[in-house]
Amino acid sequence: MKNSMGSSVILTVFGESHGSGIGAILDGMAPGIEVDEDFIRFQLSLRRPVGDISTPRKEQDNFVIESGVFNGKTTGTPICIVIPNENTRSADYGELRAKARPGHADYTAYCKYHGFEDYRGGGHFSGRITSGIVAAGAIAVSALKKKNIYIGTHIKKLAAACDRDFGDYSTDIIKLSKAEFAVLDGDAGEKMKSGILNAKSDGDSVGGVLETAVTGLPAGVGEPWFDGVENILSRALFAVPAVKGVEFGGGFALSDMTGSEANDAFNTADGVITTLTNNNGGINGGITNGMPLIFRCAVKPTPTIHKPQQTVDFIKNENVTLTAGGRHDPCIVHRARVVIDSITAIALCDLLCGRFGTDWLGE
Amino acid sequence: MKNSMGSSVILTVFGESHGSGIGAILDGMAPGIEVDEDFIRFQLSLRRPVGDISTPRKEQDNFVIESGVFNGKTTGTPICIVIPNENTRSADYGELRAKARPGHADYTAYCKYHGFEDYRGGGHFSGRITSGIVAAGAIAVSALKKKNIYIGTHIKKLAAACDRDFGDYSTDIIKLSKAEFAVLDGDAGEKMKSGILNAKSDGDSVGGVLETAVTGLPAGVGEPWFDGVENILSRALFAVPAVKGVEFGGGFALSDMTGSEANDAFNTADGVITTLTNNNGGINGGITNGMPLIFRCAVKPTPTIHKPQQTVDFIKNENVTLTAGGRHDPCIVHRARVVIDSITAIALCDLLCGRFGTDWLGE
């Protein structure tokens, strides 16, 4: 499948940072889903760098929907969205071409593609490719809302500051959907921003943890073993650049608990079965149990930093020092959250449409 | 794909705990790979319950290779391995049938399969299905060894005891491959076993963290975005029952570091490019960089415990108390490690054969 994921709803990404354009194809979306270009633009704005805490580079993210939308609604055929690359000053990469940025894919891309890769600005491994995911994901997010399925991600931890836990999911998710910097506790958010600015002034960078909640998923979604919710989502989430860990529900903390602590007692009230705790994050045996789906992603600090670093020139095969110039993000955690929302929405559409059929999402 | 994973090398699992048999099909293995039935038996023995720290239930795991092996070697066609279920006293499940075990898939299976699921002993969600994965995985493990690719998993943490870190990978992996209880530090191992026995005497259970290292992978393996090593492996690892978190390299700890701490400096010596640290766990941009592949899985405590638990009877839709009788594992971490080795081997064969072709693994 290579640059695609999904079997009922399929996302394919393409593009290089400094090529003609980047984008995505979303295939398998039911016919009749409303496509709100303003909402796509809004979601893209959440991914864009903003203010002091991001790179000063400007990206316009003007997108073209080449296909699959007619009279403002999905047709049921592949939706191809192209985002042209602008102002891609492909300066002389001469010297930098083979200096592997530590933590980046420069060297592994070279190993895989034998030097034929478009190395400019990270090429196909650039975070910029996620714009296509966000644009396509916006359609999936909208479609799920109509089914009362809501997705919200907040910055759980960044630079030693922790956001509060989710409280009332509905309220919190709505709040997050509008927030430029996705925290539930404003004070924690200020500390995080300070942490980012500190790293920036050090010529360094910081990472963090993003926590996501999904409400409204019916029980019984997901396939056993390899196509469970955890399997499908983790595969999708590790596609988000810099994600190095994914955990569901209690996740790694469960490994310190006993069974009697970790097990989620079932309870029925007013005919509705729920669990009293949610250590399993809404999933048992890979299948939804009707509780909110909860997971967290560990985001490593942005690899490109201003501090001098030891590395190799992999063509000359010699040790060199790299001092990255240019404009870089001291943190991408706050920008990554909309990517996580987007790819989660697409992966869930895939699972739901496999379960309920091709047309369900548009009904 | 449902109960299958892979595109070049494909694993399919089937079976229910109390049906006729369980097993797996491994398709896409190159022709000419030696199949050592003794090694399959040995690997299965590592998964079997042993001593005081496991369930006293006996499983024989006598397997039948129905196809794909001829004169002791793979033919290149699908290898179907069936493990008959024995002594499956399908006692009267009457009362227990609808009492959802907290933390288990009983209720979600009911939601998904509308009551038609074979509920006896966990059915298709039983850990027993992993026997098929281990049997098939043994062939993959052997094939990779011939290519100098070695996989080893140890119990990093269990019941508050921590094993030492990997030291010399080659030595440690060989040690682990023979160990019944997979730790590198014997003292830590004893503490873990005590922890398991304590939980057992409490009618409770414990979880833990498994850490895996893979050596010998060439640089440049993995596809960008959705078929990277992290994507493919996480999808596979979350299939192992009770795994609720997966992290690569530094994983969640990276979220507390700065870029200058987390980045792995590249270094070249004697013509070989390595990194001085391995916080990325051998992977950049989803693609191997030639360093050891490192990941950890969080294993939750076994859900089935003897302590009384609140739950629901999901057919009557009423609250009930569940007191599980029978014989159960107070811990499955030590048994799960060979499952992780096995499924890792299969997933890596898939990635490698996609890269190097159908025949490579047998050459």
Added chain:
Amino acid sequence: MKNSMGSSVILTVFGESHGSGIGAILDGMAPGIEVDEDFIRFQLSLRRPVGDISTPRKEQDNFVIESGVFNGKTTGTPICIVIPNENTRSADYGELRAKARPGHADYTAYCKYHGFEDYRGGGHFSGRITSGIVAAGAIAVSALKKKNIYIGTHIKKLAAACDRDFGDYSTDIIKLSKAEFAVLDGDAGEKMKSGILNAKSDGDSVGGVLETAVTGLPAGVGEPWFDGVENILSRALFAVPAVKGVEFGGGFALSDMTGSEANDAFNTADGVITTLTNNNGGINGGITNGMPLIFRCAVKPTPTIHKPQQTVDFIKNENVTLTAGGRHDPCIVHRARVVIDSITAIALCDLLCGRFGTDWLGE
């Protein structure tokens, strides 16, 4: 995918003619579908050699349903069916091992598997593998009947004798479903049998054309371009050994018509839209239009014959004469029809479940 087909309902075949067993896994069938083992046996009987017109070799086709069926119904999990190989006297193949039977896969299997293939009796390329398809297909055929979708195949042409065209589909399909030798016109059938016996007495073989009709498919099933009904079915049908051509509706005859002759005029009566002719075989643009689905498969004459043939010993790389001893079918057309019904049923289940969801088939 290798030995699998399908994305919602997935068939995987395994086995070698003289190995331990052969069989199939059918994954993705909805829970709650009745599994009638007598019907499976009956369908298998239609594939078995009978009377003078087939090989005198006896095959028992005793099958074991290893998984996926509980209390006589599908559980929704993978259905693994194993058919043990019996009486597989693996006589000394020494001399014959490398004498490529013209028209057979002996030589190509050797090229692909480098000599590691299980060459006994055709190995993985043996027609015997189709028993697994028929057993699995019986479940699909039954499930479709409950949805009022009926499949029938007759021998349209064999040894210069032609069967009459389909008349009333319902009556004809029922008639065919019970017939040992699937013709609509008994006289034509007798001529065909004579043709087979003539070929047999010549030490030769004959082929023929099978024509299939499917009624009851709703309009709007199939995906455009690569997953249309024609695409999915042709991929499945060419898996049936000896099939060398597939055509839908008018097929090759359409190439001699004008548009005004070939176009199927639409007509509405009593609120139901049909076409006045059915040259498109029920499919426009890869998607069903509600008319009966019609297609034909060209079956080449059985390659194994008694007449001496020139060939090569591909290990010694020298020209030799092959005189096949043993018992062989002078014709497999009449045995192949149930394989075509079966694989058609499975492929249609895949298309329908993709469209209507995981559970639809069991509702």
Added chain:
Amino acid sequence: MKNSMGSSVILTVFGESHGSGIGAILDGMAPGIEVDEDFIRFQLSLRRPVGDISTPRKEQDNFVIESGVFNGKTTGTPICIVIPNENTRSADYGELRAKARPGHADYTAYCKYHGFEDYRGGGHFSGRITSGIVAAGAIAVSALKKKNIYIGTHIKKLAAACDRDFGDYSTDIIKLSKAEFAVLDGDAGEKMKSGILNAKSDGDSVGGVLETAVTGLPAGVGEPWFDGVENILSRALFAVPAVKGVEFGGGFALSDMTGSEANDAFNTADGVITTLTNNNGGINGGITNGMPLIFRCAVKPTPTIHKPQQTVDFIKNENVTLTAGGRHDPCIVHRARVVIDSITAIALCDLLCGRFGTDWLGE
């Protein structure tokens, strides 16, 4: 997979006839393959309508390679090609919108997409989508040539005129690769053109048979059962609009032969194994045997004709007469051949790269 095919090399198509643009993504092509934009343009020119025998409509087919090509060579990442739609006068379709053209996908698209389809000019079912296949296919055709694999298609039959059989494959394929009207016998070609013009003057249309030869394929390519060469190619070929039959080697004619006539005797000379006839079209058991791959596609007459036809208005559900105005092709056989070459090339790249690995095609 919906609008995609392939597993190692994957083609995805998108677009509607009157939307913003159409195109294709080709993923999985090895890095380092030369991309000759002039050759893409030339191949597109073979698909374009020309002279009296085609529609007078002009299509420019200016394409944009959005990604996957750098410095004139493939990078190994997805190649996205967009062909903008120009001069798409989306006149008032009001009255025509729901008048189903007999033989077309208008009605089935409506059934599948519930009226949300972009119905203008055939929408996603328009032959125009094949431009994307041809553009992507040109890269595959070029890559195969470097591996000495050549593909050629001629019009075997059209309007009762028959082209001569392939003679010397190399010479003939080169001849065809340059021909605007792909016949080997110029006189036959003139008769075919007359046949087209006759149909045109009648307001009618004609179909035909295309025959394809592929030379240079090594023996041993293809997977048994569902991923054999015949399976993969037939799935691809039935995607070409108007193809209603596909046969390999002798195809349907084999059903009239005896085994001793149909079997291809193997022969070895100078160390090379060939067959003396090629009734199996280069394939045994789904796997190449080293002989030229031969197949034929039946192309039905273009459904859109000027003659009045009975049909229904499927929204009003009433019988109506359709008299198609506008400009239409009286025949598309000569335009379809480059589509068949293109999709064949892509499907073969998929099979070859699965067998020989990701990089093989670029080596």
